[in-house]
Each structure stands twice: as C-alpha cells, then as structure tokens.
Amino acid sequence: MIMRWILPCLLLLTACDTSPAAGRGREVWRFAIEETTGSVQDAYAQRFKQLVEERSHGEIDVIVYPYGTLGTSDQMTEQIHNGTIQLAMASPGHMGKLIPEAQAFLLHFVLSESQKVNHLALGDPRLHAMMAELYARKDLKFLSAFAEGWMAWTTKMPVHTPEDFNGMRFRVMTSPLLMAAYQAYGANPVPLPYSQVYSALQLHMIDGQVNPVFAIQEMSFYEVTSHLVFPHHAQFYTTVAANPDFYEGLSDAHRTLLDDVVEQLHDEIFDIQRRFNDERLQEIREAKPSMQIYELDEAQRDAFRRESLPIRDLYLEIAGEGGAQMLEVLEQAVERARRQLGADGSAPQKRTEAH
Ligand code: 6CS
Secondary structure, three states: OHHHHHHHHHHHHOOHHHOOOOOOOOEEEEEEOOOOOOOHHHHHHHHHHHHHHHHOOOOEEEEEEOOOOOOOHHHHHHHHHOOOOOEEEEOHHHHOOOOHHHHHHHOOOOOOOOHHHHHHHHOOHHHHHHHHHHHHHOOOEEEEEEEEEEEEEEEOOOOOOHHHHOOOEEEEOOOHHHHHHHHOOOOEEEEOOHHHHHHHHHOOOOOEEEEEHHHHHHOOHHHHOOEEEEOOOOEEEEEEEEOHHHHHHOOHHHHHHHHHHHHHHHHHHHHHHHHHHHHHHHHHHHHOOOOEEEEOOHHHHHHHHHHHHHHHHHHHHHHHHHHHHHHHHHHHHHHHHHHHHHHHHHOOOOHHHOO
C-alpha cells in the first residue's frame, strides 16, 4: 500500500525533465515491465532503450523498471494512467479486467499450431487498430502487441485429460475469463499476482500454474512442480502501452522515432522469445532431470478443445459486440496467415523445438 503512493510520488519528483514538450532538453521515458531482468519483456525493453537512446543521440534516456520495482501489473497500469511512468507492458491476462474485449487473446485453441502463422496473425493491422480504439477509450495509448511463446502447465500431478484437472487448485492471471477457462476443465482456479506464484506452489496453496517456458525457468516454478505439459492451447500475449498525453506531447521526430522502434521490435522479439524458450527448456531439463516434460497428443488436445468451446460463448457475453468483432478478426487473421504461409507455416512444427 505504501509503495503504491510513495513510489509514484518519488518518480514525479525526479521526473522534472520528462516533460513531453519539445525543446526542454533531455527527456526521460520510464518503461515498466511485468517480468524480471533476463525475461522476454526485459529483452524487449532493453533493446527499446538501446535503439531509442542511440537514435535520439542522447536526447532521450529510457529507464527500465523490472517487475517488483513498481508493484503488480495492475499497479503499473494505474501508473501509466496517472503519468508517473510513460510506458509499460500490459498483458490481457491482467488487463482483461479493464478491457474485456482483449480477452480474445486468452481463449484456448483459437491460434494455429504454427508459431510463424500466429506471429503473422497477431501482427494484423486490423487487430492493432481495434486494440488501439479500445485502449484509447480507457485513456491508454496502444503501441504494440506480441506473443512470448506457448503457454505450458507446470503441475504437481500428471495432466493428460480434462479430468486430471478435477479439483486442482490452479493459478491463473487475474482476468476473469482465465478463471472460467480452467473451471471448464474442472479446476479450482486461483487468481494471483505473478510475484506470489512460487511461494503459493511451495506452500501447497496451489497445485499448478500456466506460463511460457522462459518464465517457468526464471521464476523457478519448475522447482516446486513435477510435470511440465505442452497443450499448445494458447500463447502468452502482451501489449505495450503508453500514457496518451506523453505520446501526443512528443515532438514529431520523437514520436516517429518511437513508432519506428516499436515496429522494428515486433519481428525482433519473435526470434528472441523462440530462442529464450528453447534455451530455457534445455536449462530446466539439465537442472531437474526428474521433471516430466511432455506434449499432449491430438486426441488429448481434442478433449481439451471440446471443453474449452463454451468459454467462447462466455467471452461473447462478457465482451459484447466489440468482443465478437475482435474474435472474428482474430480468427480471420489466423486463417489468412495460414493461407499466406502455406504448408511451411501451417504445418505443425516439431513442437519441442518451437516453443
Ligand atoms: O503470469 C503472469 O502473471 C505473468 N507471466 C508472464 C510470462 N509475464 C507477465 C505476467 O504478469
């Protein structure tokens, strides 16, 4: 609670040179991420910092705040709103409370099995335009969105069928649709902030959680679970958001610079997340040889897919007309990307190499 007020005040006091007005000398752009140092979001933010600082020839300093320094994801969104920070990662897994339509990206079995197809689809300009409109209504500037890899389950017991979730206390991010999604499999979903997941697993308050492999490794979730399961049901998807007054107040040159960097990073981060997820899976294997690591087969995935379908109706109920449009455009984008990339993109890749 104290941090909630003291930190923003401190940032305000030290932000005298962050005025967006042109010609006031050096600017400071504060960028909060929802993950720790060494994560995919950190790689994004560090590269963003490097490119912005280089291209502005010292006119802009970017300060990256890793998860934990400014509070939870919800608190970071609040800080973009009140302008104490200029930029932040904002994942629909938490943001869905504020923008229900964004929960389309949390639905299971909507995406392709091919990461290339998903990357192309998730970059669809129509999706970005819709997100921009929704964010603007909530007084946020939408800058970009990208996937961070396949979501994987780490649990204390084997999971092959929806019945295996029966009664399992399963941690999800805090958006309501995620709770419903795991209730549909029979689990007892427990919404918790990211920072509390490890200790909740360690203290047996929960039996499992879901996150991409790089996060499972760096947050040590594998240490306190025994099974790592790849259902390939969803990707971890996040957005980059800014304070709208900050964005509008930038000089034309700095706004263009920001837009260009964000555009460039969209493809760069795709390769980075693939590398991180592949390398970290190997690290988990080496650090804990007893970890049971497996993929669900097609029949098993079908069973989960069937159980997940009613959640689409719930999504449409929660997210209304805008949500229906978002889901339709997302499905069309996936289909179009599948056709565009052909067999190469749409053929299931050797999955353990393509997380
Ligand atoms: O599970 C979570 O809450 C978090 N997981 C990742 C990979 N990034 C940020 C998010 O808050």
